[in-house]
Amino acid sequence: MSIAAVWATPFSQEKAQQLADSLQLPLHSEKSAAVDFYLYYTSNGLTLIGTHLNLGPLHLDFNQGALSQRLEKASIRNEALARAVGLHKKRDAHICDATAGIGREGCLLAALGAQITLVERSPIMVALLKDALERCEAPWREGVHLVAADSVDFLNTTLAEFDVIYLDPMFEVHSHKAQVKKEMQYLQALMGPQEDGDALFRVALSRNPWRIVVKRPLKAPSLLAQKPDFCLKLKTYRFDVYVLP
Numbered sequence: 512m513s514i515a516a517v518w519a520t521p522f523s524q525e526k527a528q529q530l531a532d533s534l535q536l537p538l539h540s541e542k543s544a545a546v547d548f549y550l551y552y553t554s555n556g557l558t559l560i561g562t563h564l565n566l567g568p569l570h571l572d573f574n575q576g577a578l579s580q581r582l583e584k585a586s587i588r589n590e591a592l593a594r595a596v597g598l599h600k601k602r603d604a605h606i607c608d609a610t611a612g613i614g615r616e617g618c619l620l621a622a623l624g625a626q627i628t629l630v631e632r633s634p635i636m637v638a639l640l641k642d643a644l645e646r647c648e649a650p651w652r653e654g655v656h657l658v659a660a661d662s663v664d665f666l667n668t669t670l671a672e673f674d675v676i677y678l679d680p681m682f683e684v685h686s687h688k689a690q691v692k693k694e695m696q697y698l699q700a701l702m703g704p705q706e707d708g709d710a711l712f713r714v715a716l717s718r719n720p721w722r723i724v725v726k727r728p729l730k731a732p733s734l735l736a737q738k739p740d741f742c743l744k745l746k747t748y749r750f751d752v753y754v755l756p
Contacts, residue, residue, distance in 0.1 A: 512701075514548040514635065515539050523552035530557070534634050548701070550638065557642035559635060561700055566693045571613055571643035573652075578615060582622040582649065591743045592616055593623050595724045595750035596675045604674040604721075609662035609711060613694045614640045614655075616679065621651040628673070630658045630665050633702055663707075666714045676715040679726040680708030680734075708734050716755075723753040 515537045518527035530550060531538040542549050542562065549560050559569040573579055587593040587602075596606060602624045608617035611629035613636065621627040631637050637659040644652060658665060666676070708725075712734040715723045725734055728748055733739060739751035 512548070513546045514550070515546045517542055517549045517551045519551060522554075526552050530638065534638060548635070550635065556646050557639055559639060559697065561697065564696065564700060566696055569613075569639070569693060569697050571639050573618060573643055573647040573649060579649075582619060582651075585619055585622055587623055590619060590623070591745055591750060592677075592724070592726075593620065595743050595752050596620060596625070596677060597722055598623055598625060601674055601721070605672070606675040606677055607666070607671075607673040607720075608677045608679075609666065609715070610677075610679045611640065611657075612636060612679070612698055614643070614657075615694075616677070618651070618655060620677075621654045622649065624651075624654075626654045626656075628656045628658060628671065630660055630662045632659075632661045633698070634659065635701055636698070663710055663714050666711075666718055673718065673720045675722045675724060676718060676720050677724045677726075678708065678711050678715060678734075680711055712737075716753075719755055721755060723755065725751040725753075727751055 516527045516531040517539045518524040519541065528538055530536070536550070539546070544562055547562055549562065551558055555570065555572065573582065587598050596604065598604060598620065603626060605626045606620055607628045607630060609630045611617055611631040614629055617627045617629045629640065631640065637657065640657055644655060644657060712723070712725065726748055727733070729744065733751055740754045741752050743750040743752065
């Protein structure tokens with residue numbers, strides 16, 4: 512898999528060069544079918560495009576669009592994840608989103624008052640998230656901390672303490688299904704379809720937080736075959752909630 516940064520206009524050349532240097536990517540002046548993925552800047556921020564994916568560009572924006580509207584309208588009552596992590600009991604909980612992805616769920620919890628540490632292992636997703644958070648104008652942005660790391664390594668070494676650890680280990684989805692979001696297809700193309708959910712869960716347990724919340728496909732087995740204290744079920748997935756002593 513090949514990834515490059517590209518600049519197409521003079522205003523973006525310096526930023527594209529800095530990005531290429533930081534991620535150790537080649538820098539091109541134009542796109543080519545010979546490269547699988549391109550990162551490039553527009554006037555709206557950093558964008559990712561998969562040359563051979565029929566998905567369109569991936570651009571993260573917390574200031575406008577559907578995601579911004581969801582964050583503005585969110586409440587603890589109408590967001591199952593907020594109830595799963597216990598924000599109705601600890602509104603300012605410190606939460607580690609150990610599988611941050613594009614940051615949608617972590618930032619949702621931040622918008623509802625939580626302090627969030629986003630941990631993401633893909634340098635490309637980290638770059639997109641960092642750019643989106645730097646452009647973010649919402650007050651909840653102050654409660655978000657972004658970490659570029661493997662989650663197992665991070666949880667094994669960090670001195671930070673968390674009230675809640677949230678896990679959403681990537682599982683295989685089928686790209687021909689209309690309901691599969693573009694962001695998930697990009698994540699799979701960049702990182703592969705599977706993460707070691709059991710390993711993530713095991714290290715989360717060792718941290719002994721107040722709660723661990725795991726997002727699972729509706730019919731999938733629980734991680735480590737460990738029965739949760741309770742589940743919140745939605746249409747196609749559920750939240751397994753573990754309340755630790």
